[in-house]
Amino acid sequence: KAGVTQTPRYLIKTRGQQVTLSCSPISGHRSVSWYQQTPGQGLQFLFEYFSETQRNKGNFPGRFSGRQFSNSRSEMNVSTLELGDSALYLCASSLALTYEQYFGPGTRLTVT
Amino acid sequence: AQTVTQSQPEMSVQEAETVTLSCTYDTSESDYYLFWYKQPPSRQMILVIRQEAYKQQNATENRFSVNFQKAAKSFSLKISDSQLGDAAMYFCAYLMNRDDKIIFGKGTRLHILP
Numbered sequence: 001k002a003g004v005t006q007t008p009r010y011l012i013k014t015r016g017q018q019v020t021l022s023c024s025p026i027s028g029h030r031s032v033s034w035y036q037q038t039p040g041q042g043l044q045f046l047f048e049y050f051s052e053t054q055r056n057k058g059n060f061p062g063r064f065s066g067r068q069f070s071n072s073r074s075e076m077n078v079s080t081l082e083l084g085d086s087a088l089y090l091c092a093s094s095l096a097l098t099y100e101q102y103f104g105p106g107t108r109l110t111v112t
Numbered sequence: 113a114q115t116v117t118q119s120q121p122e123m124s125v126q127e128a129e130t131v132t133l134s135c136t137y138d139t140s141e142s143d144y145y146l147f148w149y150k151q152p153p154s155r156q157m158i159l160v161i162r163q164e165a166y167k168q169q170n171a172t173e174n175r176f177s178v179n180f181q182k183a184a185k186s187f188s189l190k191i192s193d194s195q196l197g198d199a200a201m202y203f204c205a206y207l208m209n210r211d212d213k214i215i216f217g218k219g220t221r222l223h224i225l226p
Contacts, residue, residue: 043216103157
């Protein structure tokens with residue numbers, strides 16, 4: 001089985017721009033979760049999608065949004081980028097949140 | 113609000129020795145899940161072990177075992193016969209079944225000394 005893939009792996013943007021990150025889950029997994037990882041805040045839950053519906057959302061501003069397509073692929077969008085959005089963004093897929101999550105390699109976003 | 117605390121930012125252990133990573137959490141729920149995830153340097157995060165709160169028996173996976181103390185809200189991870197490949201950041205995580213929002217601790221960086 002192919003693992004979780006994320007594209008792009010690295011991204012450099014400037015403040016005020018927007019960015020879209022992509023995540024392809026493991027085949028058969030309908031749950032896709034997104035996390036932001038920073039040295040200061042650690043790993044923080046952004047949101048979870050299941051069968052194209054956002055089921056849960058963490059404490060992030062509305063600039064962070066996402067969606068899931070019918071093939072379970074998911075995208076995450078961040079608008080009006082701020083310096084503090086620089087982070088490693090991880091995507092994970094699973095059969096359901098209560099089961100094992102399989103993580104992708106992450107997208108390293110740098111905002112300058 | 114639920115919180116997960118890992119009180120040891122960094123730990124070191126000699127190869128082949130045993131080490132215990134601590135994790136405490138705060139919740140008023142009775143039904144939830146607890147996880148330990150491992151993030152090796154520059155590699156993907158993987159699940160180490162999973163515990164369902166309603167199960168009294170501690171979960172084990174080969175050299176990895178947990179000491180789950182529900183009343184004390186403690187969920188420590190024991191690694192026996194430590195190997196160089198165990199060097200990683202370890203995250204404790206809590207999932208409230210009803211709410212389905214996963215909360216991670218800040219992590220413990222484990223060094224294995226040869």
